Amino acid sequence: MADIDGIGSTRPGHYGAQGTGVVLARATIGAAWNVQGDPRHAPFVAAAERQVGLAPVAQPNACARREGLLLLWLGPRSWLAIEGERTALTDADVARDALNAAGGALFDVSSSRVAFTLRGAKAADVLASGCPLDVDVRAFAPGTCAQSVFGHLNALIYRHDPATFTLMVATSFAADAWHALSVAAAVDGYDVVPAAPFRP
Amino acid sequence: MMLIPCPWCGPRNQVEFTYGGDATVERPADDAPMEAWFAYVYLRDNPRGPHDEWWLHSAGCRSWFAVRRDTRTHDILASAPVGEPLGERAP
Amino acid sequence: MQKFRLATGGDIDRGHPVRFEFNGAPLEGYRGDTLASALLAHGRHLVGRSFKYHRPRGIFSAGAEEPSALVQIARGARTEPNARATVVEVHDGLVARSQNCWPSVRFDLGAINNVVSRLIPAGFYYKTFMWPPTPAAWLRYEHWIRRAAGMGRSATSADPDRYDQRFAHCDVLVVGGGVAGLAAARAAAGGGARVIVCDETPRWGGLARRGASSVPIDGAPRGDWIDTCVDDLAGAADVTMLSRSTAFGYYDGNLVGAVERVTHHLAAPLPPFAPRERLWLIRAKAVVLASGAHERGIAYPDNDRPGTMLLSAARTYVERFGVRPGTCAVVFANHDGAYDDALALRDAGIEIAAVVDPRDDAAMAGVDVRRARDAGLPVHARSLVLRAHGGHRVHAVDVAAREGGKSQRIDCDLVCVAGGWSPAVHLFSQARGTLRYDEAIAAFVPDASPLPIVAAGAANGCFDDALLAADGTAAGEAALALARGASPSPAAVARPPRAPGAAPVEPLWTVPAPYGAKRFVDLQNDVTVDDVALAKREGYQSVEHLKRYTTLGMGTDQGKTSNVPGLALMAAELGTTIPAVGTTTFRPPYTPVTMGAFPGAHTGPHVEPVRRSAMHAWHASQGARFVNAGLWKRPHSYPRTGESEDDAARREAINVRRNVGVVDVSTLGKIELQGRDAAAFLNRVYINRFDSLAVGRCRYGVMLRDDGMVMDDGTTSRLADTHFLVTTTTVNAVRVMQHFEYLLQVAWPTLEVYATSVTEQWSAAAISGPRARDVVAALVDLDVSNAAFPFLAVGACRVRTADGEVPGRLFRMSYSGELAYELHVPTVHGLAAWEGIIAAGAPFGLMPYGTEAMSTLRIEKGHVVVGAEADGRTTADDLGLGKLVNAGKWCVGKPLLGRPALVADDRWQLVGLTAQHGAVMPRGGKLVADPDRAPPIPMQGHITSWCESPHVGAWIGLALLAGGRARHGETLWAVSPLADQRVRVTVGPPAFIDPEGTRLRG
Amino acid sequence: MRYSAFSLAREALRGHRDWPRAWRSPPPKKAYDAVVIGGGGHGLATAYYLAKEHGVSNVAVLEKGWIGGGNTGRNTTIVRSNYHLDANAHFYEFSLKLWEKLSQALNFNVMYSARGVLNLVHSPADIDAAMRRGNAMRLNGIDAKFMSREEIAAWIPNLDCSPHARFPVLGGLLQPRGGTVRHDAVAWGYARAADALGVDIVERCEVQGIRVEGGAIAGVETSQGFIATPKLGIAVAGHSSHVAAMAGITLPIESHVLQAMVSEPVKPILDTVVTSGAVHFYVSQSDKGELVMGGDLDFYNSYAQRGNLPVIEHVVAACLALFPSFGRLKLMRTWGGIMDMTMDGSPIIAKLPVKGLYMTGGWCYGGFKATPASGFLHAHTIAHDAPHPLNAPFTLERFAEGRMIDEKGAGPYAWAH
């Protein structure tokens, strides 16, 4: 399959068909911590809340949010705290020690993922080009997250509102993910806008 | 494209999962005799019908969990987190 | 001149002529035409040649079931073989050609096969071509057989078009947009369901879309009902309508694959970013199968002459496309339903020369039969068509009474056959639905499925126009209930509703014929009634043997019009019933699907994703040659202008031993562990101990599979009391992580250990060489003197980069055998840190090196690699690492290590090899005692890794050799018959440099 | 009636009315000297060689469905002997030698097409492994040739040999004598030849139980009643575990589904068998013109004879990555077969721990090419109650002893082989 001229470029501008089905942008991540522990273990929950500023939610795929900071459910004993600008999440080693002491764990994974935001009427369609999740709002509510795949890549998806998603993939796949998003978006046309810090 | 019910994330497309094999073989104690380890590592009932097996939600919550699946039809009869019994009905 | 185009009628747009080309001739059709209808408008029936006998073939159907009219579409890279003329929509610039014929479709040399056809009945090739008795002889026969077979031609350059994919979800998926499907969709949508309805054609309404049938729906004329229904659905928020979309397969979990043809019908220039096709993966809670039915033929001699078509198809051409497929027709039909169609042809100005019906007058009781008789159609009851006349076009048929007697020749240029209908049950059957043979329509109909699928309309065996919409509605409601959780039960599947007194079809599959007359059952694969009889005679009687022996139903149409007649003929041969013979298996795809549609965008360079390290762009800018390592691209070497890759690698390796080099090791798997029991866990996973590892230190470790073989190796560092960093090999990173998770969650859930992969978090560079310390000292804020930061030390540090100071982790470990450090920084800073290393190293002669130099260095040092030395069949002891297996503790894999063959003396063990007399070590060489023996020559071992060692000044290698540890000093042959190389090699210990490790400790 | 061009011509004149049944369809007798379970290639070949080589012709082959309806009738027809490990190499080379003469031996054209099997290599490590294997083959007396990228590009013009490919073709290991054999013909040819030697082939006869008396085989319970026999051979491929369990034996085997697929037929476009380990793909073109393709397992235990879309997507993606010009061909049919995957990826052709009970099974992806040798050696083992040197390594006990024959080094994970 031949690549289409220009599609896949990260430079701001309009690409693909006429019209703008979706606006694509890279979202920069300031800090991201993987918090792990048993949510039924009160000292862990307390320590996590103290260190991260948000209490881990036990509900699968739920998120907790605070100004600029998002805590996403990753698994029954695992969460991801993420912020676009490094403000709340400061000293990972101190937080780690505190959590280890409380029977939990904390890993600095600030560089592990790259994030892309998809905004617009066709955002759900672009996602559906590679993601088997039901992205209907009735099945995937704003303010929640899900892990799945996008094409061949494992993906973590956060839905901001009905027409806005952030897709996160492993850093080393950044170029591939961007390419896949661009190709899917080209059918209905898309704009690329400059990278901006992630905001939940 | 099986729809595999992760006990945590709910029913998800099979592409999100990694297969882990027979869940009925019990891991022997460290000091169990070599024969027990041999059976655990090599021998399989390999049933034609309901089969209890491990799956990892590798593109999801990274939980291992048990699934009871009919190997003749691929119908999934039940799933359960590690340590919990597999019920008779789909979750 | 479209001589056969009717002045009015049909769903074509006479205001929009389109120009296309067929066999080089420019022709005109109208928007809305298929290639078949446009050809028929010009009176062209001869379209192609058959598979085996190269007989002239025409247009048999008007839809997806077409067996005969296969053409080659377009030219060059966009050429597509085996397109069905009956579904190809004409557009300006369409180019089509007859296929499987040479030099032309009118005069085809391959038709010689027809002349010798008696010599080549079904399965003839199993009986001959065995002489002379050599494999080469068959290859020569095969060469010609292959050329005669095949059909169209593949393109020979890359498909330039793009394909998309889309996942979709709904409560009810309706397959088929005929009356039944539309009614079902409306019922389901009306109940609040999310509905997707797809139809493979461009128009909604299915067969009912044709003409103005007298039977109204819900009191409205059919066309109006369809239009209203389509408008309602299109306007509904939760309904998606996919036209030109074929549901091709039903998969587990109620996932239906469908393929949408997005641009096939469009003339160039195509919309610039539109995909050619889109693959829909539709997860439905319930499915309504309203896919209609396929009419079937009757096998009489020469029933394949162009001008022979299904009766319903002839009507479709008249009413849907405004084309008369002939001027004078003979209709050969065995059921009442045909008479309405015959009348419709007559109304379009086609003379009906005869309606030939095998039934007794008494059985022909339907109103339409009476209407036909009243209208003066010459109906021949109890009669058969005994054969057709004509070559490139039928011009007459012989008709005779059923009981025999003299036949009558009736001139005609069109023969319309109506042998009954077979419901399109394919997806129902794929959904594990059982089929039931319905005598009344002489066809298999859906019975029951354990899955939530409901058949409706003709697919359900409901052939009565008056009942279709109701059947569809009932199916839509049943599907909605299934989607809401009702469990599938046989009762949920509506029985084919049938008006009381509807006359049954009288099955008629063939007519008597003399030997040699060809009565085709499968038009595409040239399977005849005699072939079925031959299969029976020779014992290929199971329906599956019949299929495979004769190739019945194995063509591109998958036997849609021929399977039931074929198995009925076998039943007759065996004197048994049709259900006793049964059907063959309905497999996806329902109709052939463009291969390009399956991977969508994931092909070519994107067939698998690529992982790139943070330094990738830098490597590329420095002219690195990349190699695949798992999904990663790693620099193999950095050739300078005029330098070969091998030369570059040698230079890089030498520079490490002399000065200092840096290699990107970001791709190594990295797993962090925390928790109270992390050390205990590592003790159980690795053969060696980790509880004794001090904070700030690292240690090499080996882990085994449960069967005792080496699984992976790497280093583990203790970053804090309860915090470890484990590295794995690049290729095994994912596997090791899963292994850890399995052990932690399933095997030892009581251990308090948390693991996360940090492969992506940390970019890593290994700096090695005698001057490594100078470089590192210039970079980090640690005291890196030997005393302060000895071998195997680990420490957090700050790294000076152009971005400013960034956090890092420094490790003193060595793969090359030199003084070496590994520096890890967060991946956001990976590139900056790398550039910092390059800059800091410049005064010390630092060069980047790639995997090839890295390999040379580690071979010289005798370090094993998982995948080469540890090949999945080796134990730690085989690799000389047996001493690491800690006697005092248990670990994964240990219990089975004691098996007799794993402790035998003659196991292949790791050794070092040096080629004698400056010879080149053979790649993949085998170790033998005597290369001059006649094969089989016993092999004592093989070379696992090898290189030209700048340090040793000879070609060296690592090898696995039977009992090798006891054979140091021996001379053996290393041979590569593939490369015609044989070399004398000396066996020795695996380490060629600094076996005491003074360099790396220095 | 012997098959030949002459008999074909003679029958053409007679309206092909005199061809006899290729094999009879007798009701089963009450007892046989030996019974073989499974009317696939292996079972039929076992019976044929029992009669032909060992004079044991009072034999029945019991098939629950129709002969050749198992994996014999649903495989991608590749035959080769390009193995690395000695036991495999000797065994499969023996098989290939039998293939070379099989049409004549059976008087049934099985269409052994020695068109070559080419394993592509895509990385330096691939080259090393291919060279090691090829050298082992040559030393074992098996034909093998390493082809450069340029040679391959010239030979297979549709293959993308550009250095920029995602998996660039760096070369390939060719076994010229490898190729394809017409799958159905193998079952039918063996059946006809065995039948001619007196073997009873009983279709629609499912073995439902194995009667063991005093530690020895007494016979089998079938859907057509009890059949007595002192010697019982199991050749049921994907159903090995199920049948062995009837005699109380648990095997180191799991059943998995492997899919295969064909494109629509086209004129000759690919003249050899091309495989790629890195992209998990293999393809050849049948004499009828379809591209016959396959890839990986579906990776979960299954007896369903059908798989799922992801594997099909993957196989087709791999095909198009290697052959970009095939993109507009259409996929015509897909299906699946049940693979008996052993824990080391190699077969078991051996005596089982019940007197008079034998098996040939554990074929994984690759048992079609083994058919003649498997039948030959299984028959030998049954007739002599002891293995032939060629199948002596393929025991059931090898796992307990640590003598795995793990060609891929993938370890005791059935689906990994």
Ligand SMILES: Cc1cc2nc3c(=O)[nH]c(=O)nc-3n(C[C@H](O)[C@H](O)[C@H](O)COP(=O)(O)OP(=O)(O)OC[C@H]3O[C@@H](n4cnc5c(N)ncnc54)[C@H](O)[C@@H]3O)c2cc1C
């Ligand atoms: C998709 C696919 C592709 C493959 N490609 C290749 C390839 O390219 N090259 C290659 O060498 N190999 C290939 N194989 C493997 C190969 O097909 C098989 O290993 C081989 O055909 C096995 O032959 P068999 O006679 O042992 O088994 P089968 O042909 O499966 O015969 C076993 C028979 O036993 C019968 N049976 C089972 N249980 C009972 C019972 N209780 N009673 C009576 N009968 C019973 C079954 O009905 C069946 O007919 C492939 C397999 C598949 C599925």
Ligand SMILES: NC(=O)c1ccc[n+]([C@@H]2O[C@H](COP(=O)([O-])OP(=O)(O)OC[C@H]3O[C@@H](n4cnc5c(N)ncnc54)[C@H](O)[C@@H]3O)[C@@H](O)[C@H]2O)c1
């Ligand atoms: N006269 C007779 O005896 C007789 C017999 C059978 C049918 N019929 C006629 O057939 C019609 C039956 O109506 P219906 O609604 O059941 O069927 P239909 O044939 O009108 O509609 C079925 C639709 O499904 C589509 N389709 C089929 N398979 C598909 C797939 N896999 N994916 C996507 N689309 C697919 C077809 O393109 C078609 O448009 C009536 O008009 C009836 O008169 C008549």
Ligand SMILES: Cc1cc2nc3c(=O)[nH]c(=O)nc-3n(C[C@H](O)[C@H](O)[C@H](O)COP(=O)(O)O)c2cc1C
């Ligand atoms: C080598 C090979 C070639 C095949 N070619 C065709 C073919 O040309 N047409 C076809 O319909 N099926 C073809 N098949 C598939 C069979 O129709 C059938 O799907 C397969 O034997 C499995 O049987 P089942 O689908 O009845 O379960 C082929 C199968 C094999 C093994």
Ligand SMILES: [Zn+2]
């Ligand atoms: Zn989950």
